[in-house]
Amino acid sequence: MRIAVVATCLGDAMFPQAPIATVQLLERLGHQVVFPADQTCCGQMHVNTGYLDAALPVVRHHVEVFGRALDDGVDAIVAPSGSCVGCVRHQHAMVARRAGDEGLARAAEEGAARTYELSELLVDVLGVTDVGAYYPHRVTYHPTCHSLRMLRVADKPLQLLRNVRGLQLVELPEAEVCCGFGGTFAVKNAETSTAMLADKMANVLSSRAEVCTAGDSSCLMHIGGGLSRLRSGVRTVHLAEILASTDRDSAVPASTDIVFEEASR
């Protein structure tokens, strides 16, 4: 299958390990991955902060870039992010229709129908739940709100994690409660966001996991940023990185895993 990767703006600039792992995983599974280089951002930050007019050209750009990829014979589009796919699937057409651009809305819907979050692509489209990964760590999984409630990925990420050799999956108490990130919410309502984060971290710590994973780098940046500040000894790793790991990789965490604690090495 020929698959176009959405690196996501956050993944491209700040957390490249997630899209890199996505590419490595899909290539290992025998697929051809393309990276439409003109891509920038899905526009989610603009939409969710209320800048729907400013979001319009960003949405149009995304739809055009990936529309061309589809025209060039790409079978599917994947993003290692539940919230970016949620924006593509549930907000792009809304932004276009609000601006009276029905043509763009239709094009957005066509693109959205072929756009998948990583666990959806693996389980629903590629029909694989054992990706042959090896990751000998105690891991807990945080279902991010947009993957859980916008995309309804349900237990697909857990199906994938259960088949990772060496991985000890432990339950996260109150897993379905938001970590408090919420994009600009974390800055505009920083104190409420922090209060939510405190409870999420307490649950992560009570699981005694060494790694907290999720399908969104943004939520992991939030949870990981708090865990780092506390020197908690728990790190955050994107689901794609776990699935990309094999026994040819070292069990010693790669540098990309510990983005918050480079200095300790």
Place this chain on the structure above:
Amino acid sequence: MNAREEVLARLRTARDAGNPATPVVVTRDFATTGRLDPGSAAVLERLDETLTDYKATVHRVASEAEIAGAVVGVLGEARSIVVPAGLPGDWLRGYAGQVRTDGPPLAVDELDAVDAVVTGAAVAIADTGTFVLASAASDQGRRAITLVPDHHVCVIRAADVVCSVPEAIARLDPSSPLTFVSGPSATSDIELDRVEGVHGPRRLDVVLVGPG
């Protein structure tokens, strides 16, 4: 423009501005008949469970003839009771206390002075542990008589027991006042825990008549 005309004009303008492009289709894909047949032993059993769960005390009797025994039993020490004008006289056979019939209507203080009230019910809902009192029914009476006394004894016949809320709504006539009762009065206002016994009757006994 008076308030009526102005509010209606505003609402008409707003409604027309906001109406969706496609007309609304009302869907009723939910179950309108219950899982259990009305009047069946199974539906009575479920009603018994749900009433009990919300702290009503249920007394099962097999036939009309046994109602009086059950009613008089639960009235126990009650010295006086109030009944609606059309309550079957048989239901109180053997009751030794004072029976006050609400016709002509008793004053509120008189209702406050009696120990209990005995009524029938229009319909009961097994799924939710509810019975409905219809003010127009002669064996149920006006609303105050089942409200002010602290102990309510309600007789429910099998033929009036349905499984689901839609079945009950279909049987009811809203032109006279109705009271849906599910357990004795209760509140969840303190830490969202339900505790029974506030302003309505604090004790609720149900005599359930039918197979079981």
Place this chain on the structure above:
Amino acid sequence: MTAVELGMPTVASDPHGHLRGTESFPRAAHRALADTQLRRNLGHATRTIRAKRAAVVGEVDDWEELRRAGESLKADTMARLPELLVQLEEQVTGRGGTVHWARDAEEANRIVVDLVRGTGADEVVKVKSMATQETGLNEALEAAGVAAFETDLAELIVQLSHDRPSHFLVPAIHRNRAEIREIFLREMPGVDPSLTDEPRRLAMAARAHLRRKFLTARVGISGVNFAVAETGTLSVVESEGNGRMCLTLPDTLITVMGVEKVVPTWRDLEVFLQLLPRSSTGERMNPYTSTWTGVTPGDGPQTFHLVLLDNGRSNVLASPDGRQALHCIRCSACLNVCPVYERTGGHAYGSIYPGPIGAVLSPQLTGISGPDDVNASLPYASSLCGACFDACPVRIDIPHLLVQQRAAAVAAHTRPTGQDLTMQAAAIAMTTPGRFKLAEKALGLGRVLAGRKGRITGLPWPMSGWTNARDLPAPPAETFRQWWERTHS
């Protein structure tokens, strides 16, 4: 001469009533978040109710079908709202009731005050009603020399402690049993001094306190849960029996309802009487639901007035998406599942409609007057986690409405804000791949900020909101784009 003597309520400085607080959500939340007692009380109460709701919703096989029915019935109602209200008016009038219309809170209060005065009563008993909380009726009655007794237990706690409600269903959800006992001991005349904090004892104390009031009240005031246009039947859904007392024993009943409470037919209650109790108190059915139609000779109040309140609802109706907020049946399920509400409580929202639905309803009812309007901060009081939509019994797409109201807040910017400029600059970068690459390069600056420790621990405002509690990783040495060029070209 005082305002009271002129017959003018002194409270209605804002004709909308209590739909707007005095400070923005983040400022109000700052205080609430520091109140450890509040945090514990809310955490305990919302956890309890979430578990109860989940259990009773799980019993219903056709719950999703019921939600869809509720959604479509409400949408149908909004599409026919003026006609349904006229039908309701005809039915109520035909059955001996009197219908009044109020443009705003001030007018509704004036109507009620005049009606109460007309009876000569100087006391009224009230069953909890969001509509009269919204209009600030109690203050208007007080200004007119009429004592209003709230009879719902939680509302009584709020009234006795001179507090404000913080939840639709349980206005005193922010108080625990020990605090309630203290309030009763301090404020309730004739209370038994040996009162304990056992909930049953506290409920008994409320019963004793209000019993005489109920038995002697001449005027009752209520709200409405559902008003059936087809038959003119009104309904009140409650638990304690205080509603029955107010609806049954007084000679005069005055009912105030927001115009959106109308439903087309009696049959529609087959849906709403399943959705509301399970979503609200987490019960299969609430202890008491009363329905009545106009005046019934020989049963209950012989004088009945119905006040139909607009107070901004027509503004909400005018928005094709936003009107969904009028579908709300005030169950409070969205409050109970909201991680923001659970931590800040209801007072932080300012408006008497708190939580996710309040955050989209209040700014629509009042409109957003400009960047400094405190109601403009409400739509941002959410992480858009979506738990509210899943819990909503009538499927109101609250996350979408939050985004829509954020857009309304942005549109009300009368001068460009710092946030506006940032967003515009970002949009330009994000539509021009060359500029986006440049912006990524600028992130290299972050590596300088991070220094050797690899973490960014302090940034200037507004990003200090982040770094006050969380580290930010140093930007990577290589972006994905650079990695791709290095490995795939």
